[in-house]
Amino acid sequence: MSTPTLTPASPLSIGPHTVQPPVVLAPMAGITNAPFRTLCREFSGGKGLFVSEMITTRALVERNEKTMQLIHFDATEKPRSIQLYGVDPATVGKAVRMIAEEDLADHIDLNFGCPVPKVTRKGGGSALPYKRNLLRAILREAVTGAGDLPVTMKMRKGIDDDHITFLDAGRIAVEEGVTAIALHGRTAAQHYGGTADWDAIARLKEHVPEIPVLGNGDIWSAEDAIRMVRETGCDGVVVGRGCLGRPWLFGDLVAAFEGRAEFARPTLREVADVMVRHATLLGEWIGDEARGVIDFRKHVAWYLKGFAVGSEMRKRLAITSSLAELSEGLAELDLDQPWPAGADGPRGRTSGNNRVVLPDGWLKDPYDCAGIGEDAELDTSGG
Secondary structure (H helix, E strand, O other), X not given: XXXXXXXXXXXXXXXXXXXXXXXEEOOOOOOOOHHHHHXXXXXXXXXXXXXXXXXXHHHHHOOOHHHHHHOOOOOOOOOOEEEEEOOOHHHHHHHHHHHHHOOOOOEEEEEEOOOOHHHHOOOOHHHHHHOHHHXXXXXXXXXXXXXXXXXXXXXXXXXXXXXXXXHHHHHHHHHOOOOEEEEEOOOOOOOOOOOOOHHHHHHHHHHOOOOOEEEEOOOOOHHHHHHHHHHHOXXXXXXXXXXXXXXXXXXXXXXXXXXOOOOOOOOHHHHHHHHHHHHHHHHHHHOOHHHHHHHHHHHHHHHHOOOOOOHHHHHHHOOOOOHHHHHHHHHOOOOOOOXXXXXXXXXXXXXXXXXXXXXXXXXXOOOOOOOOOHHHOOOOOOO
């Protein structure tokens, strides 16, 4: 495959905020906390938009301790971007007004894309846009409550191939004053399997020319991002799994969108340094070194993807519980290894063709939303 020609991209406008280049870090549960956002932002030179992991509106309104920590932003994060999940319009409205009145963020993104069962069984995430009136009510409450803060939304194509919703949802979003839409080119049933449908992103862009459309799905490299914009006409990209164990991807993305073919190919030594810094930041954020290193364990396999590291050492590094132990293990590796061929490919979850767990009778009527209320709200943030 030939590399797309790199030319500077137009900036992305999210309300009063200019995102240049038009690159957004996708919210990922347990991943896009303040330490990871810091790493991605450092590699990007502070350019782009970096969104928090999913914040549950009920937990926010109730000022849940974990949730209040998750919405803490570093002083250098501008704009501060929160993603909210909710299914009850009244609760979503309360959460958005709280954010606006207490100056907790500069931008609010609404989650209508999560496919995990504990979310969809409540009618939330990627299940919700099927209920058109419910979607409209939530968007209206959010946009009204946000005041001057821009409200965006992230969604999928639909529940499955028989229940496609993205064009209707896009039109409703425009009518209710949403500032921009991000579309993951998969259905909820696909989860993260198969290939993302970039044609759907192009169709949405044509369908809602009034506001920016961002594309999401199967962006594993800067070249992929450029190709998505060229092929779909979208206004920017949202990158999720592609940056797992590769926060420097945001440096690549900035370079590509600025017309420069300057892409990071770190040695294992450089990767190891980032790993230790990531674990250190987590410990500082949590307030406990051991808990920070334990939280970092899930990142180990992503950082080491493609490198010649034996299975026993991989297991050992994945059960470390101190920075010293992590550093000592990494020091035993052949740190002069160059960036491996093929390590820029898919990473993270790849499961697909899953049955979508929905509330009883959810598909009977795409407009009736009876039975949705505060009881349907999740009480914990972070996915």
